[in-house]
Amino acid sequence: MSNEETISRRGLLMKIGILFNGLVATALAVPIVGFVLSSVTRGRANAYLSWVPLGSVNEFPEGETRLATFRNPYVTPTDGKTVETACWVRRVAGEEFQVFAVNCAHLGCPVRWFPQSGLFMCPCHGGAYYRDGSRASGPPERGLFEYPHKVKDGVVTIQAGELPTPGSPTASLFGKKPPCAGGNDLVSIQGGLRASSETNPWLGKKKSWS
Amino acid sequence: MVLIDQIGQWFDRRLQLAAPIREAAEHPVPRNTASWFYVFGSAALTVFMLQLGTGILLALIYVPSASEAWNSLQALNHDVTLGWFIRAMHGWGSNFMVAIVLIHMVQVFLFGAYKFPRELTWIVGVFLLLMTLGMAFSGQVLRFDQDAYWGLGIGASIASRVPILGPVVVKLMLGGPIIAGATLSRFFALHVFVIPGMLIGLVCLHLLMVLKLGINEWPMPGRLVKRATYTSEYHELTKRSGAPFVPYAVWKDLFFAAFILIAVAACALYFGPFGPTGRPDPTIIQTVPKPDYFFLWLYGLLSYLPPSMETPALLIGPVVVIAFLVLLPFLSGEGEKSWRRRPIAVLTVLLIAVVLGTLTHLAGYTPWSPHMNAWSGDPVPARFLHRTTALERQGALVFQAKQCRNCHSLEDLGGQRGPALDSVAVRLTQDQLIRQVIQGGGNMPAYGKNLSPAEATALVAFLETLHPAGQTPARDAALGEAQEKSASAQ
Numbered sequence: 001m002s003n004e005e006t007i008s009r010r011g012l013l014m015k016i017g018i019l020f021n022g023l024v025a026t027a028l029a030v031p032i033v034g035f036v037l038s039s040v041t042r043g044r045a046n047a048y049l050s051w052v053p054l055g056s057v058n059e060f061p062e063g064e065t066r067l068a069t070f071r072n073p074y075v076t077p078t079d080g081k082t083v084e085t086a087c088w089v090r091r092v093a094g095e096e097f098q099v100f101a102v103n104c105a106h107l108g109c110p111v112r113w114f115p116q117s118g119l120f121m122c123p124c125h126g127g128a129y130y131r132d133g134s135r136a137s138g139p140p141e142r143g144l145f146e147y148p149h150k151v152k153d154g155v156v157t158i159q160a161g162e163l164p165t166p167g168s169p170t171a172s173l174f175g176k177k178p179p180c181a182g183g184n185d186l187v188s189i190q191g192g193l194r195a196s197s198e199t200n201p202w203l204g205k206k207k208s209w210s
Numbered sequence: 211m212v213l214i215d216q217i218g219q220w221f222d223r224r225l226q227l228a229a230p231i232r233e234a235a236e237h238p239v240p241r242n243t244a245s246w247f248y249v250f251g252s253a254a255l256t257v258f259m260l261q262l263g264t265g266i267l268l269a270l271i272y273v274p275s276a277s278e279a280w281n282s283l284q285a286l287n288h289d290v291t292l293g294w295f296i297r298a299m300h301g302w303g304s305n306f307m308v309a310i311v312l313i314h315m316v317q318v319f320l321f322g323a324y325k326f327p328r329e330l331t332w333i334v335g336v337f338l339l340l341m342t343l344g345m346a347f348s349g350q351v352l353r354f355d356q357d358a359y360w361g362l363g364i365g366a367s368i369a370s371r372v373p374i375l376g377p378v379v380v381k382l383m384l385g386g387p388i389i390a391g392a393t394l395s396r397f398f399a400l401h402v403f404v405i406p407g408m409l410i411g412l413v414c415l416h417l418l419m420v421l422k423l424g425i426n427e428w429p430m431p432g433r434l435v436k437r438a439t440y441t442s443e444y445h446e447l448t449k450r451s452g453a454p455f456v457p458y459a460v461w462k463d464l465f466f467a468a469f470i471l472i473a474v475a476a477c478a479l480y481f482g483p484f485g486p487t488g489r490p491d492p493t494i495i496q497t498v499p500k501p502d503y504f505f506l507w508l509y510g511l512l513s514y515l516p517p518s519m520e521t522p523a524l525l526i527g528p529v530v531v532i533a534f535l536v537l538l539p540f541l542s543g544e545g546e547k548s549w550r551r552r553p554i555a556v557l558t559v560l561l562i563a564v565v566l567g568t569l570t571h572l573a574g575y576t577p578w579s580p581h582m583n584a585w586s587g588d589p590v591p592a593r594f595l596h597r598t599t600a601l602e603r604q605g606a607l608v609f610q611a612k613q614c615r616n617c618h619s620l621e622d623l624g625g626q627r628g629p630a631l632d633s634v635a636v637r638l639t640q641d642q643l644i645r646q647v648i649q650g651g652g653n654m655p656a657y658g659k660n661l662s663p664a665e666a667t668a669l670v671a672f673l674e675t676l677h678p679a680g681q682t683p684a685r686d687a688a689l690g691e692a693q694e695k696s697a698s699a700q
Contacts, residue, residue: 039392040381048387069493078391080277081491082359085388102495107512108363110495112582117613118660123498124364125513126578126617126627128655136655141517162387163363165380167370 048074051150051157054099060091060156065113065131068099073161087147088113088120089156090131097156100133101145101164108165111144120144141166234421235460238452242428244459247321249466250314251420255413256467257307260474261345262406264300272352274398276391276490279354283486298478301353304346306474308504311342316559322547323426325435329539331419334412336535341409343504348401350502354394355486360499362389371521389492424448425455429547436544498579503570510569513578577626580616588615588623598675605672608665612657620676628654635676635683642684643670 034041054068065088072083088111090098100120102110109124119136120129127138134143145164150157222228271290273282286293315335318324324332347365351358362384369383370376385392427447453459484502488494501509515523549556581588590606598606609615617627638646647666650656661669677683 037382039385040378042386067495072388072390074387076386076391078275078277078395080275080391081489081493082276082388082390082393084491084493086493086495102492103363103367106367108367109360109499110492110497112495114585114613114616116585116611116660117655117657119613119655121580121582121613121616123579123582124360124509126580128580130655130659137650137653139513139515139517139520141520163366163380163384163389165363165367165370165376167372167376167380 048161049159050161051152052160054087054089054156054158057091057095057151057154057156060089060097062091062093065090065115067102067113068156070158070160085160086110087158087160088144090133095151097149097151098133099147099149099156099158101147103145103164104140105135105142105144105166106138106140108163235456236454237421237424238448239425239455239459240427240447241451241453241458243425244453244462245428246462246466247317248425248459249463250310250317252463253466253470254307254310254314255417256470257303257310257474258409258413260303260471261300261307264296264303265402265406267296268300269402274352274395276354276394279352279394280486280489283353283355287483287486294483295478297483298481299474300349301484302474302477302481304349305477305503306470308342308346310470311339315339318426320549320552320555320559321426322429322435322549322552324539325545325547326437326440326539326543328419328423328426329543331416331423332539333536334416334419336532338409338412338416340532341405341412344405345401345409346502346504348397348405350505351394351397352401353484353486354490356488356490356494356497357485357499357501359389359490359492360497361501362393364499364501368524371524373525426547429549431546431548431550433547434545435547498582500573506573507566507569510573513576514569579625580613580627581625582616584615584619584624585610585613588620591621591623594620594676599671601668601671602675603672605668605670608661608669609672612660612665612669614669617654631673631676633677633681635674636678636681637684638673639684639686640670640674641686643673647673 050073052070052073054070060066060068067086068089069084069086072079072085075083086102088100088102090100092098100111104111104122104124104127106122106125106127109122111120111122111127111129113120118131120131120133122128122138122140125139127140128136129140129144130136132143133146135141147158147160149159218228268286271282271286271293273279283297286297288294318332318335347361351362366380366384366389369379372379381387383393383396384390385396424444427444488497500506512520512524546552590610595603595606614631615624617625619626619630620632622630634643644666646652646654647661647669648656648658657666674683
């Protein structure tokens with residue numbers, strides 16, 4: 001091409017046309033990206049962190065663990081039953097409570113409470129937890145997720161609103177870390193030992209028994 | 211006839227497609243590719259068409275709303291005429307599609323068809339496989355039942371493990387803070403618009419490349435692929451001994467496609483539609499969620515990986531596998547094509563097949579999961595209670611009541627999470643039994659907190675009776691026999 005340096009009128013118009021489209025596309029991208037990311041940018045304030053009532057303190061007998069259900073504070077019109085959520089409420093004594101998510105800390109399947117053996121068991125991959133939510137065995141790397149809770153005017157309330165997953169910001173917000181959080185098998189055995197020696201009179205004096 | 215001809219010509223004058231279509235149909239293919247090994251690609255396309263058709267039919271009734279989806283599936287199953295059959299065809303079609311795509315991929319791999327110049331065809335094929343799996347997962351979500359709900363929870367739990375971005379990915383995936391209406395809607399958009407759109411585009415590209423580059427010739431041991439000479443050799447081959455694709459090779463494709471459609475319809479008729487299982491109500495926790503057939507191997511893998519390995523394996527594993535598949539044609543783009551001279555390729559395929567098959571088989575009966583009802587449902591075999599003391603029988607009661615049975619089997623009844631206890635007394639001494647029960651360990655929870663001294667005494671007494679007749683129970687060799695006898699007599 002001999003006229004590489006010169007810019008033809010049509011060539012310039014085409015370039016301006018491309019530039020114009022680029023500008024329009026960039027401008028349109030702002031609302032589109034904003035829409036796509038709305039579930040992320042909405043933030044966790046307001047409904048996410050409001051306190052949800054689970055029931056009166058008297059509905060939960062001392063020393064027992066009961067299933068409670070609550071309606072998620074964040075609702076959209078087409079949610080149907082999915083906003084109804086279950087959680088395990090353990091009344092330790094008096095106004096001392098623990099509220100666990102039903103979601104296994106491994107991959108989120110619903111754990112079931114077995115009062116006879118004092119264990120939560122998961123049907124999916126065999127995770128098990130003690131009554132205080134700490135890891136007992138199986139693939140979970142930590143104890144059950146705990147919702148922050150408080151007792152107000154005789155009503156147990158929790159701060160829920162987000163699906164508890166191992167990486168979610170609320171996972172660290174869910175109350176205090178369970179004793180075996182992040183533990184491996186060795187830690188869990190030690191945890192078990194510690195737990196056992198508290199209540200079991202024979203631990204450490206097996207000889208006298210046999 | 212004349213009229214039809216004239217109409218045809220009228221259209222062709224405007225479309226000008228007859229000549230290119232005839233050229234594509236009659237393009238010469240190597241004679242030995244008219245083989246039953248070469249029918250899987252067209253079979254995958256056929257099933258894809260079936261999925262498009264049945265999918266559109268289902269969309270006439272299905273309501274993509276978390277509050278209504280389950281009801282609309284029930285209506286399809288029970289109220290709408292033949293709705294169950296269309297659902298069954300779509301469900302079985304998805305199983306067949308995953309299977310055929312995998313078989314097609316194995317055939318292409320073993321016949322060296324990914325080598326020069328068909329590298330891009332292979333890479334597009336890898337993405338077609340990923341999209342097929344994406345369709346399978348999103349389709350399972352649209353069957354909005356308990357499995358779908360908890361399956362999404364598992365997906366979210368896996369996604370949340372991504373470092374730093376985890377929570378963002380989860381919210382993008384769920385469309386909000388929890389699994390709810392927005393989640394189903396976005397999976398509907400993925401399953402019905404986004405992934406099928408990309409699939410159609412990539413299938414066209416895939417087919418175009420097969421036409422442009424020619425079907426892979428039947429690999430002959432010793433005939434090596436060289437970049438410099440392959441193209442001319444291939445043209446020589448098709449020129450010398452080629453035959454027109456239509457009708458020389460196409461009849462086998464047609465027969466197999468029809469056979470596959472009949473097989474899908476037969477499965478649909480005989481087995482019926484998949485689910486839906488229980489309502490997607492998160493307050494119903496008496497559920498054992500399980501993925502669909504093609505993801506069972508993953509379900510199995512996730513229970514066998516050690517906890518510390520899990521997150522790296524989940525996050526790095528797929529990247530490595532996909533990168534390897536994409537890079538494969540660049541790693542071995544030349545050389546031997548025949549599987550007869552590629553033992554590592556054959557062994558790799560066999561190894562992967564055995565691993566996936568084994569994990570799928572295990573996921574069928576989940577030996578890693580406690581049997582939630584074994585403690586209340588499975589009887590203690592009579593032979594373990596015969597001629598036992600009151601204390602030992604009390605121990606058998608403790609054994610059941612404390613849900614030991616959920617993880618330990620007796621006479622093959624009960625959970626398989628822990629070892630079977632039919633002969634536990636031969637393996638563990640009394641002291642070891644006490645220690646194991648109280649402190650747990652080796653993946654067993656500690657029961658010290660949940661057994662009273664009396665219960666533990668009874669339980670261990672029962673466990674000590676669990677040994678085959680004529681085989682003495684294990685004893686502590688450090689203690690003299692007499693000493694032990696006197697100890698147990700106390």
